[in-house]
Amino acid sequence: MATSSIKEVAQLARVSVGTVSNVLNRPEIVSPATRERVFDAIRELGFVRNEVARSLRAGRSRTVGLVVLDVSNPFFVDVAHGAEAVADEHDTMVVLCNSAGDPGRERRHLDQLEQQRVLGILITPVRTDDPWLTKIAARGTPVVLVDSPATGLRCSVAVDDRLGGRLAAAHLLERGHRRILFAGGPPSVRQVADRHAGVAEVVAAAGGGAELVACAAPELTVAGGRAIGERLAAMPAAERPTAACCANDMMALGLLQAMAAHGLRVPDDLAIVGYDDIDFAAAAAVPLSSVRQPRELLGRTAVDLLLDEVADPGRHRHRQVIFQPDLVVRESSAPRRTS
Amino acid sequence: MATSSIKEVAQLARVSVGTVSNVLNRPEIVSPATRERVFDAIRELGFVRNEVARSLRAGRSRTVGLVVLDVSNPFFVDVAHGAEAVADEHDTMVVLCNSAGDPGRERRHLDQLEQQRVLGILITPVRTDDPWLTKIAARGTPVVLVDSPATGLRCSVAVDDRLGGRLAAAHLLERGHRRILFAGGPPSVRQVADRHAGVAEVVAAAGGGAELVACAAPELTVAGGRAIGERLAAMPAAERPTAACCANDMMALGLLQAMAAHGLRVPDDLAIVGYDDIDFAAAAAVPLSSVRQPRELLGRTAVDLLLDEVADPGRHRHRQVIFQPDLVVRESSAPRRTS
DNA sequence: GACGATCGTTGAGACGATTCAAAACCATCT
DNA sequence: AGATGGTTTTGAATCGTCTCAACGATCGTC
Incomplete structure (x- = not known):
């Protein structure tokens, strides 16, 4: 019942603790008889x-x-995967921490992770370039930014x-839409700001009466999207945008x-392009066109970078990897049957 | 850069390590001057x-x-919350592990947690009454089953x-439905089997031509639900059930x-009752009626039970807490306008 | 000025595993 | 018998923190 230690194993097997340790870590140097x-x-x-003792010893x-x-956003679940x-x-464990966009929670998690002497921290920070992250890194826990x-x-x-x-907007323009909505969220979230900027850039360059309407929800959630939808439905049809780029799926x-x-049809009354291409997107009532991000690859690469730094901090060179998204077209932005 | 230890702190403050430890753990017994x-x-x-050293010392x-x-199921996210x-x-940390329904993954996580000498393990096991859980508990890591x-x-x-x-089925019967579908999943999942049994019980007792149709998807996912929906849509309208109880939301x-x-209307062509009442349910295109579970309370109670056992394993008595679900009625099962 | 009591501080073990230099063992050959 | 070389095994030191008995001041009291 009380968990037993290497010492008790040694005693029972009539060998020294060093030998038990060898059996565990380099069985090949131990004679078969002893090993057995x-x-x-x-x-x-x-x-x-006892992994705790191992970690202490190893530092x-x-x-x-x-x-x-946001753990409930499948995007992050896939990154974690x-x-x-x-x-x-x-042979390494990942502990998943949810800041839920709250700097306080984020900070508490960071403190805990640092105290646990984790190999490193992968983080999608609430605020870009939090100086605390620099402190953590300076104290010896490598930090890799994700997304x-x-x-x-x-x-x-x-x-x-x-x-x-740009991809999302260009697609909608090419489909003939002229009045385009960007359904965003808190502009302090860099991802949102950048996506918005990309859309704006293409719309501005399009000419031909193309115009962009922006509308922000307080949160990047389903509820946020609904709220924007309500506002849209309340508009006179003539003023209503015919297409929307959303900050996320x-x-x-x-x-x-x-x-x-509200009985409005997608894509006929409103074409929609999402962002992230989470699994739900393809499975929606009207399958969603969406900007796909290499979600799992983001996670994989982040760990690769981290482990590279851990393996040899001297040789390691910091790298900023940027992937290209691509557009997946589905029904929600199919060509318009009307007009 | 190299993280410093209590020893270096002691040196710099010109006190013993014991005193530093006291400052950290019982500051009130240290004189204000030294403390500062x-x-x-x-x-x-x-x-x-260094939490690792603390843990080792503490055992x-x-x-x-x-x-x-399934971390991507909001139900579990809420439990975790x-x-x-x-x-x-x-002052305790929760590490969230995703077995994804795979016994192998589950086993690996359990091994890791045991090696980490966690206070205890909360688990929704893939298979009920896995003997391995008993072994873990016997070795000194308390286990609490969740859900x-x-x-x-x-x-x-x-x-x-x-x-x-029973609640879901009774509600639909009361609304006048007679041909009811149970949209289930793998029957090896206890939750599914029990919900099915409850539905079956009430339908059987109803009389008046009430009948139950069962249909199982391989997975309790959105895709699984879609698949069942496809089969349903393919049926001649006369044979089609008029209502469905689903194994989850x-x-x-x-x-x-x-x-x-497929252009079928909910609830007119098919009334739907879900299970779990996740936030998505209320926000669906047609807000879903659903059987609500006290999700956060499940998580809270599980930790309470665990910590009680940890605090005093001697006095602790194992308890099996069972909560009552309740039905939340929304549009997806509104009274039928037709007939 | 001796004796306790009180309050702060100290320092020596743990905790459990790993590592590594040194010791022990064994077989073979001179 | 002794030297040689190779394989196994040993045991002490170490990681960073906590605990607790013991120690030293300081103070009041008689």
């Missing part, structure tokens, strides 16, 4: 390695922290959000639901 | 407590593991799924989407 005796003892005692734990903005896959290969570009001081993986915005889903609730 | 000197040293060195880490079936709230109050009733051997928190099924959403895609 030790394994028997381990089995008999139900010995479970670091075999764990990386991943702090995300990718991170876990790579971490697994390196957020860094300056040369550290590693980061991100997706070109401006390009994503959750909002796009909300918008879609609001349209359905 | 130590705090200054801590600040100057950017000292960060356990201030962490509980929470292993869930509740757990975290209580854990926070006790799954236990026998007297350990604590558990769960919701009466049979009752939930994800499936209900999928079903709803499939209906919309």
Whole structure:
């Protein structure tokens, strides 16, 4: 019942603790007979390695922290999945922490992770370039920004959000839409600002009477999208935009639901393009066109960068990886049957 | 850069390590002057407590593991949220692990948590009564089952799924439906089996030509619900059930989407009742009626039970807490306008 | 000025695993 | 018998923190 230690295993197997440790870590240098005796003892005692002691001795734990903005957003779940896959290969654990967009929660998680002496921290920060992150890194815990570009001081993986915005807008313009809505969220969120900028850029360059209407919800959630949808439905049809770029898929889903609730058809009355291409997007009542991000790859690459830094901090060069998004066209922005 | 230890702090503050430890843990027994000197040293060195060493010394880490079936299901996110709230109050961390319904992944997570010497493990197991859980508990890591009733051997928190099924079915019968579908998933999942049983019980007792049709998807996901919806849409209208109870809200959403895609109206052509009452349910295109579970409370209670056991394993008595679900009626099962 | 009592501070073990230089063992050959 | 070389095994030191018995001041009291 009380968990047994290496010492008790040694006693039972009549060897020294050093030998037990060798059996555990380099079994090949231990003679087969001894090895077997030790394994028997381990089995008999139900010995479970104490990772805490290992970590103390090693000076670091075999764990990386991943702090995300919203665990309920499937986008981050997928990022986490990718991170876990790579971490697994390196016998490392990922602990998922949810800041929920709250700087206080984020800070508490960071403190805990630092105290746990994690290998490193992957984070989508609430505020870009929080000086606290620099302090943490300076104290020896590498930090990699996820879905957020860094300056040369550290590693980061991100997706070109401006390009994503351009892709979405260009697609809608090409489909003949002239009055386009950007359904955004808090402009303090960099991802939103960049996507908006991309859309604006293309619309401005289009000419031919193309114009952009912006509308922001307080949160990047389904509810936020619904709220914007309500406002849209209340507009006279003539003034209403004919297409919408959404800051993310959750909002796009909300918008879609609001349209359905008011008897407006998608894409006929309103074409919609989401962002993230979460699995829900393809499965929506009207399958959503969306800007796809390499979600798992983001996670995988983040861990790669982190482990590279950990393996040899001397040789390591900070890199800022930027991926290209691409557009997945589905029914929600199909060519307009009307007019 | 190299993180500094209590020893260096002591040196800089010209006190013993014991005193630094006292400042950290019982500041009131240290004289104000010394205390200040130590705090200054801590600040100057950017000292960060080493939780690993603390855990080793204490014999356990201030962490509980929470292993869930599916992080992308908002139900579990909410459970985790509740757990975290209580854990926070006790200066404890929750690490969220996703088994994704895979026994192998579950097992790996359990091993890791045990090696980390967590305070205890909260788990929604893939298979009920996995003997491995008993072994873990016997070795000294308390286990609490979540959303799954236990026998007297350990604590558990769960919701009466049979009752939930009865509530959903009774509601639909009361609305005049006679041909009712149960949209389920893998019958090996206890929650599904119980909900099904509850529905079946009430339908059987109803008489008046009430009948139950069962249809199972391979997964309790949106896609699973869609698949069932496709089959439904393909049926001649006369044979089609007029109402559906779903094993969870994800499936209900999928079903709803499939209906919309085929031009069938909810609730007129098909009334739908979901299960879990996740936030998406209320925000769906047609707001979903659903059986509500006290999600956060499940998490809160699980941690309470766990910490009670940890605090005094001697006095602790295992308890099996069962909550009552209740039905939330929304548009998706509104009275039928037709006939 | 001796004796306690009180209050702060100290320092020596733990905790459990890893590491590594040194010791022990064994077989073989001179 | 002794030297040689190779393989196994050992045991002490270490990681950073906490705990607790013991120690030293300081003060009041008689």
